Amino acid sequence: METRKPIPAREKLAATLRFMATGETVKSIHLQFRHGEETVRRYIPEVCRAIREALRNDYLKVTMLMVSFVINCSRTNMNR
Numbered sequence: 001m002e003t004r005k006p007i008p009a010r011e012k013l014a015a016t017l018r019f020m021a022t023g024e025t026v027k028s029i030h031l032q033f034r035h036g037e038e039t040v041r042r043y044i045p046e047v048c049r050a051i052r053e054a055l056r057n058d059y060l061k062v063t064m065l066m067v068s069f070v071i072n073c074s075r076t077n078m079n080r
Helices: 010-023 026-033 035-055 062-080
Strands: none
Touching: 010 026, 010 035, 026 035
């Protein structure tokens, strides 16, 4: 049985940034990047967490209200 190559971090980041910047659906992202739809649903939140952790101390001084808004928007878009 042949194993699949992992999706490079660069591609996951590109897909996640497109998702965040355009508001496109997960289905659209999965078709554009040719990644499985469930795979995209799984890695977008992972990449968002990694971005937040990498930038939070220096750049992300946001209120809990803003965090709640972003999370709710993300959940809404993930279900399309």
